[in-house]
Amino acid sequence: MTDNPRPVSRRSELEISQLPEVAALAASLTTLFKGLGIPQQQYAVRVSIDKGTVSRYLNGRRVATQDFVERLFTELERHLHTSVTEETRQRINNLRMDALRVTDPTAYELEKLRQEVGKSHRDIVRLGRQVEALELLLDRREAEVRETDRQLTELRNDWIADQNASEAKIVKFSDEGEKLKREQKNLRDEILSLRRQLAELAHLKQKAEVRCGQLERELLDAEVALAETLQALGESTFSLAPDEVLAEVRQADKEQRYHDVARVLTLSAVYFTPSEIQTLWDLLLVQRRQEIFARRLLDDAVRFRSVEFLADLMERFNEERNPQVHIWGEAISGAIAISKTPSDLQVLYGRCHREVDLYRILRRSLTEIAKDIEASGLVSILEFLHREDDTVIAVRMLHAFALEAAARSEDEVFGAISLCFKLGMRENARILSRRWLSLMDDVERSITLEAIRTNLDQDVGDFMLDSVASLWAKSRRV
Numbered sequence: 001m002t003d004n005p006r007p008v009s010r011r012s013e014l015e016i017s018q019l020p021e022v023a024a025l026a027a028s029l030t031t032l033f034k035g036l037g038i039p040q041q042q043y044a045v046r047v048s049i050d051k052g053t054v055s056r057y058l059n060g061r062r063v064a065t066q067d068f069v070e071r072l073f074t075e076l077e078r079h080l081h082t083s084v085t086e087e088t089r090q091r092i093n094n095l096r097m098d099a100l101r102v103t104d105p106t107a108y109e110l111e112k113l114r115q116e117v118g119k120s121h122r123d124i125v126r127l128g129r130q131v132e133a134l135e136l137l138l139d140r141r142e143a144e145v146r147e148t149d150r151q152l153t154e155l156r157n158d159w160i161a162d163q164n165a166s167e168a169k170i171v172k173f174s175d176e177g178e179k180l181k182r183e184q185k186n187l188r189d190e191i192l193s194l195r196r197q198l199a200e201l202a203h204l205k206q207k208a209e210v211r212c213g214q215l216e217r218e219l220l221d222a223e224v225a226l227a228e229t230l231q232a233l234g235e236s237t238f239s240l241a242p243d244e245v246l247a248e249v250r251q252a253d254k255e256q257r258y259h260d261v262a263r264v265l266t267l268s269a270v271y272f273t274p275s276e277i278q279t280l281w282d283l284l285l286v287q288r289r290q291e292i293f294a295r296r297l298l299d300d301a302v303r304f305r306s307v308e309f310l311a312d313l314m315e316r317f318n319e320e321r322n323p324q325v326h327i328w329g330e331a332i333s334g335a336i337a338i339s340k341t342p343s344d345l346q347v348l349y350g351r352c353h354r355e356v357d358l359y360r361i362l363r364r365s366l367t368e369i370a371k372d373i374e375a376s377g378l379v380s381i382l383e384f385l386h387r388e389d390d391t392v393i394a395v396r397m398l399h400a401f402a403l404e405a406a407a408r409s410e411d412e413v414f415g416a417i418s419l420c421f422k423l424g425m426r427e428n429a430r431i432l433s434r435r436w437l438s439l440m441d442d443v444e445r446s447i448t449l450e451a452i453r454t455n456l457d458q459d460v461g462d463f464m465l466d467s468v469a470s471l472w473a474k475s476r477r478v
Contacts, residue, residue, distance in 0.1 A: 013061035021102045025095040026060030032072060032092075033058060036079050047071050063099045066111070067252075067260065074255070110222050113215060114259045120212035127205040134201060138194045141187055148184040155180065240264070242272070242280040249284070249293055265293060269300030274309070274316040277301055281317075281328065295331045302335035307344040310336075311351040318358055333361045337368035342381050345369070349388070363393050370397035371404045375416035379423065386425050394428060402435040410451060418460045426463070433464045 016022055036043065040058065044051040049068070057064040069092060073084045093115075100108040155176060240248065245268050252260040268280055277297065284294035302310055317328055336345070345366060352358035370378060378401055385394045401416065413436055420429035437445055452461045 013056065016062065016103055017060040019099070019102050021095070021098040022060045022063060025064065025092075025099045026058060028092055028095055029064060029069070029072065030058045032076060032088075035076055043075070047075070063103055064096065066096070067257070069093075069096060070255065070257065106222075113218055113222060114263075117212060117215045118259055120208055120215055123208045124205060124212060127201055127208060131198065131201050131205060134194055134198045138191065138198065141191050141194065145184060145187045145191065148180055148187065152180050152184070240268070242268075242276050242283055245280055246283045249290070253290075253293075261293060262296065265297050266300045266304075269297055270304050272301075274313040277313060278316055285327070291327065294327075298328065298331045299335045299339075302332060303339045307340065307347045310340075310344075311348055314348070314352055314358055314361065315355075318355055329357065329361050329364070333364040334368065336361070336365040340365075342369075342373075342377050345381065346384050349384070353388070353390075363396060366393050367396045367400050370400035373401070375412050375419065378416055379419040379425075382420065382425060382428055383423060386428070391427075395431060398428060398432045399435050402432055402439065410448070414452075414456060417464060418456065421460050421463055429460075429463065 017026070033040075033043070038046075040054045041051050044054045053062075053068075056062040057068055073089065077083055097108065097111065100111055245264055248264045249261050252258070252264070269277065272280065280297060281294050284290040284297065301313060305313075314332065317332075336348070340348070345362070349362055353362060366381065369381075373381075378397065381397065382394055385391075385397075402413075413432075417429045417432050420426070420432065437448065440448060449465065452464050455461075456464070
């Protein structure tokens with residue numbers, strides 16, 4: 001694996017080495033390195049890193065990458081047959097972050113965000129395990145309560161059956177009953193406490209997931225901004241070939257450095273040509289475990305690259321008749337639905353709709369978009385499809401929009417129907433009206449029909465009522 005350090009700033013290496021924060025990091029790394037008892041040349045060969053790079057990191061002429069630090073920890077643990085302490089790891093991490101902060105503030109902010117995202121993921125896993133443990137304990141306690149209920153029932157039955165027994169036996173039953181009641185009360189109190197703890201943990205887990213999502217969005221925005229800045233400066237910090245990226249991904253995955261997997265895939269998506277992205281896609285799909293990485297690659301390419309580049313990429317995949325067409329078609333259509341605007345989709349449609357496989361991808365993307373799109377956005381796309389005389393996708397979008405109408409306001413659905421009607425797309429307005437009302441029960445439909453009469457323009461209202469009259473004449477109050 002080749003360790004390709006990213007340029008940290010425009011300072012010279014000599015200037016960097018004279019910064020106290022960088023010198024402190026270099027001194028600590030050198031102390032750790034000496035524990036291996038081998039020269040730099042031998043270490044460079046062992047870990048497949050250029051000797052000059054190793055020397056620069058240890059001499060403080062460059063800030064060591066996280067990959068270099070983690071690999072050094074691994075080699076030390078293997079050599080010393082013991083684990084590097086958490087205190088040492090944290091100390092080196094703090095020194096590295098201090099060095100990044102004074103040499104490359106942008107890289108520092110990105111690294112800081114990546115570490116916060118990693119911590120959020122670990123918090124979510126930890127809280128999830130605590131929730132599972134509490135749920136298991138709660139199940140046990142509830143089973144114990146059921147058992148005490150059963151024992152109390154048996155005791156009462158025995159008591160009734162032996163009412164004529166001696167007074168001593170009655171006292172014994174009474175004592176046992178009181179004991180079981182006390183145990184039952186304690187168990188019920190513990191269950192209530194466990195339920196409260198479970199609710200608190202669930203709340204903390206939800207907050208952690210929200211925070212993690214926010215951090216991931218911030219990290220994404222920061223990476224996009226950095227990529228745009230580098231492109232504006234005419235710089236490229238990424239020179240790996242697809243097979244080298246595959247090696248990086250596999251090594252990082254093996255060492256559970258998932259933030260590095262995400263980083264190298266994002267950079268590949270930003271800098272690779274369509275041909276290189278396709279090559280990397282094929283390489284990643286050789287192992288089934290790596291399918292998630294292949295999907296991440298496509299997601300980032302769709303998110304970060306222009307719509308014209310995306311059209312080139314889709315055409316490239318289609319020309320090669322990729323055997324994984326069902327996988328990449330599903331992956332790219334979902335990414336398009338999330339990341340691209342209605343105007344972007346119109347450009348893609350113009351470039352790709354004549355190819356059967358690409359048309360299927362567009363159809364799937366537009367149908368998915370219709371589930372969450374606002375009324376004005378839906379009508380904008382329907383206008384475009386109307387001009388293209390494409391009723392297939394239009395009908396699918398209308399049905400998808402109607403299926404999600406329960407999550408929309410009544411005014412929003414009315415707005416979509418009214419816009420279609422006023423723009424001359426009456427068949428679309430009719431399809432949406434009928435599909436929307438067909439999903440309601442009789443009570444909901446009656447209320448909605450009354451709202452149509454009351455709230456809509458007369459022309460639109462009469463049109464909607466006529467559209468559904470044959471289906472639900474009994475629901476109308478003439």
